[in-house]
Amino acid sequence: MSDLTGHAFDTPRKARIKGAADFMNHKGLPYFHTELFRFNGVSKTRGWAILSQDNELFDRQHHNNEGVSKQRGRPSVLSPKDLERCDRFLQDFGWSARSLTWAQLAEELDLDVSGQTLRIHMGSMHYHKCIACSKGWVSGNLASKRKDWAKVMLERYPECSQWRRVRFSDEVHWSVGPEGKVRIIRKPGERYCADCIQHTLNRDDEKANQRQHSWAAVGYDFKSDLNFHTTKSCNGKMSLQVYRDQILEPIVKPWLQRGDDFVLEEDNDSGHGGGATKKRNIVKIWKEQNKLEHYFNCAQSPDLAPIENCWRPPKQFMSRFPHWDEFETRELALEGWQKVSQHFINEQVDSMPRRLQDVVDLDGQMTGW
CATH class of the missing domain: 1.10.10 (Arc Repressor Mutant, subunit A)
Known part of the structure; x- marks a missing residue:
């Protein structure tokens, strides 16, 4: 001492x-x-x-001690005004500002500090460096369609409360067996130990079990069960008959019969009765006969469907456990789905006006949602 x-x-x-x-x-x-x-x-x-x-x-x-003046520590190198300038700069100049190093940011704002010092002070505002989120490329034609679609929907439904009638639906596919390489616990010298080798599935014999397919819908104060269905398609694509017989009839119809007030959002997929064709099909006929209010999401726009955000927690949960057969896969998927809270879903639904505005502001490019 x-x-x-x-x-x-x-x-x-x-x-x-x-x-x-x-x-x-x-x-x-x-x-x-x-x-x-x-x-x-x-x-x-x-x-x-x-x-x-x-x-x-x-x-x-x-x-x-109230009787002793505080003399410990040295005065802060950056003032609150300096930090406010940094925050405003990052907010106003977007990507070009956020991609700077800490040292470049300090130089850009004429701050007489090192990059390390700026990093520490900006940490008090919860700023940190991380890998940028990667989003898919959007062609000029698709970007124009996305922007026009977002403008129309934002003009019609500008308030969060107007989106609370919508039930956002989607299918998701669960792989049997972990995707990619599994991280295991081993000691030096155990590289080729029998317990440390990851065996791949015989895909020729188990093509039918490569994936499990499920469908769900979420809305404000609403969350459906995770419903599994079967399909003959190798890639899991849902046919018109599967959608009508395994989704609309047993799941959606009871909602209508009990008087639920909702609009169903769907992918603009041919299996949902959408796509480029204008012909009547069994799904379109079913919707007309049962008076189902629905709309198709803009093509290739997962950032405009809040249910897409709800798949992340169960996917992350499932990746933590081995699942080598369809029963384990379904059990883990159901358990992971339970971890998606209603509060989280409500936040995603209420973000719809902001999502649409972001699409307009980015000229139709993919947003961070």
């Missing part, structure tokens, strides 16, 4: 020194103050200063 006179010794140590001195004085026992100070690890100067502060206020540590 340093014996500098400016050191703020803790309250228990002060109490021990003063208590021992008071006891010795009360009993009339001879003692040397220097030995008392040395035993408690303080200098003679500091020890006498502690004994001279004979009141309860000075028994506290300096940072809790």
Whole structure:
């Protein structure tokens, strides 16, 4: 322990020194103050200063002592105004500003600090460096369609409350067996141990079990069960008959029969009765007969479907566990789906006006949603 006179010794140590001195004085026992100070690890100067502060206020540590001015630490290199400038710069100039290094950002704003110092101070505002999210390329033609579609929908439904009638639906495919390489626990020399080898599935014999297919819908204060279905397609694409017989009839129809007030959002896929064809089909006929209100999302626009955000938690949950057959895969998928909270879903639904505005602001390019 340093014996500098400016050191703020803790309250228990002060109490021990003063208590021992008071006891010795009360009993009339001879003692040397220097030995008392040395035993408690303080200098003679500091020890006498502690004994001279004979009141309860000075028994506290300096940072809790109202009678002592705070002199600890040096003044901050960057002022709150400097940090506010940095924050405003990042918000106003977007990607070009956020892709700068900390040192380049300090130079750009004429801050006389190193990049490391700026990084530490910006950390107080929760800024940090991370890998940029990667989004797919959008062609000029698709970008124009996305922007026009977003403008129309934003003009019709500008308020969050107007999107609370919508139930966003989607299919998701769960791979049997982990995708990619599995990280295992092993010691040096166990590289080729039988317990440390990842065996791939025999895809020729188990093509039918490569993936499990499920469908779900979410909305404001609404979350459906995760419903599994079967399809003959190798890539999991849903046919018109599968959609009608395994989704619309057993799942959506009961919602209509009990009087639920909702609009169903769907991918503009041929299996949902959409796509480029204008011909009547069994799904379109079913929707007309059952008076189902629905709309198709803009093509190739997962950022405009809040349910896409709801697949991430169960996917992440499933990646933590091995699942080598269809039963384990379904069980883990159902357990992961339960981890998607209604509060999270409500936040995603209420973000729809913001999502549409972001598409317009980015001229139809893919957004960060």
